[in-house]
Amino acid sequence: SNEVIFSNKFKPLFSLLSNERDENGKLKHLPKVDTVIMTGGRLSSKSFTCGIFSAIALVDYHWNVLYTRYTNASIVDSVKPEVSSKLELLGFENIVKDTNTHIEYGDNRIAFKGIKTGSKSQTANLKSLSGFNCFVNDEAEELPDFETFKKIFYSIRSHELRNLTILILNPTTKNHWIYEEFFINRGIDDGFNGVKENVMYIHTSY
Numbered sequence: 001s002n003e004v005i006f007s008n009k010f011k012p013l014f015s016l017l018s019n020e021r022d023e024n025g026k027l028k029h030l031p032k033v034d035t036v037i038m039t040g041g042r043l044s045s046k047s048f049t050c051g052i053f054s055a056i057a058l059v060d061y062h063w064n065v066l067y068t069r070y071t072n073a074s075i076v077d078s079v080k081p082e083v084s085s086k087l088e089l090l091g092f093e094n095i096v097k098d099t100n101t102h103i104e105y106g107d108n109r110i111a112f113k114g115i116k117t118g119s120k121s122q123t124a125n126l127k128s129l130s131g132f133n134c135f136v137n138d139e140a141e142e143l144p145d146f147e148t149f150k151k152i153f154y155s156i157r158s159h160e161l162r163n164l165t166i167l168i169l170n171p172t173t174k175n176h177w178i179y180e181e182f183f184i185n186r187g188i189d190d191g192f193n194g195v196k197e198n199v200m201y202i203h204t205s206y
Contacts, residue, residue, distance in 0.1 A: 002087060009193055009204050010049045013038075016200070017053070017061050019161055028160055033200045035153075036166040037182050040204040046140055046168045049084040053092065055164075057134060058105050059092050063161055065110040066132040068152075070142035072114025079138050080112045115148065132159035140167035146177045 013036060018029045032072060038046045051147055057063035069079050083103065087093040095106040102111050111132070136157045153165050169178065171190070182188065191203045 004052060006049055007045070007204055009202055012195070012200055013053055013166075013202060014056075015048065016105055016164060017063075019061055023028075028128045030195060030200070031162075032198050033195060034163055034165065034198050035182075036040075036164065036200045036202065037178070038166060038202045038204075039051075039170045039171050041170060044204040046204065047079075047082050048086075049088040050138070050166060050168055052084055054090055054110055054134070054136060055086050055096075055103070055127075058108055058110050059096065061092075061161075062106070062108045062132050063136040064108050064132045064158075065113050065136060066156070067110055067136045067138070069138050070144070072116060082138075083110060083112075087145050106184075107137060111173065111178055115143070115152065129156070131158075132156050133161040134164045134166070136166045136168070138168045140169040141176060142179060143167075143178070146181055179197055 014029070015029050016036070018027070020028045022028055038045050038050065054065045054067060057065060067079060070173070080101075087096060087098065087103070087111060092105075095105065095180060101113075102109050102130055113193065115137075133156060135152055137143060137149075137152075149167075156163050156165060167178065174184075182199060183199075186199070188196060188201060191205075192201045194201060194202055
């Protein structure tokens with residue numbers, strides 16, 4: 001397959017792909033990390049990199065990925081093509097099944113779903129989310145509150161694979177709940193790259 005070159009800032013993300021466990025059954029490779037916050041302006045290749053990450057997770061590690069945006073209407077137009085376009089880049093286009101709402105490889109899949117249903121702020125039925133071990137939310141600044149996030153976060157539960165939530169967002173205003181929850185409350189500076197407790201922070205600026 002082709003070689004794709006990334007900024008070194010994204011290397012820690014790919015270290016999370018391993019499913020290897022130690023003799024006590026604990027995941028190796030930064031086992032505590034269950035949340036990744038990816039921030040950066042337009043053209044900082046956050047979504048590009050996460051699309052590559054998700055395709056590799058599906059094909060090489062048999063992960064099931066729920067790939068979302070808050071609004072349903074934007075899924076097929078924006079998020080889905082972002083990931084589908086990476087299949088050819090990786091040489092996967094002939095081994096996966098790429099439908100309107102899923103990319104499937106054997107028994108595993110990347111499913112594309114809007115979180116909000118209809119015009120009200122109701123969230124989609126989360127019972128259908130069982131079986132996913134990775135939740136990606138692009139344009140995460142659209143997520144209205146911490147409660148909506150937590151509902152999905154706690155529904156992503158696999159016993160065999162790493163459970164991972166990835167929030168991709170443009171640097172958001174200081175009064176947004178993501179900034180409050182993941183930066184202010186945890187003592188994290190803007191632009192930080194690294195891991196603190198269970199959260200990995202990746203910030204790119206170009």
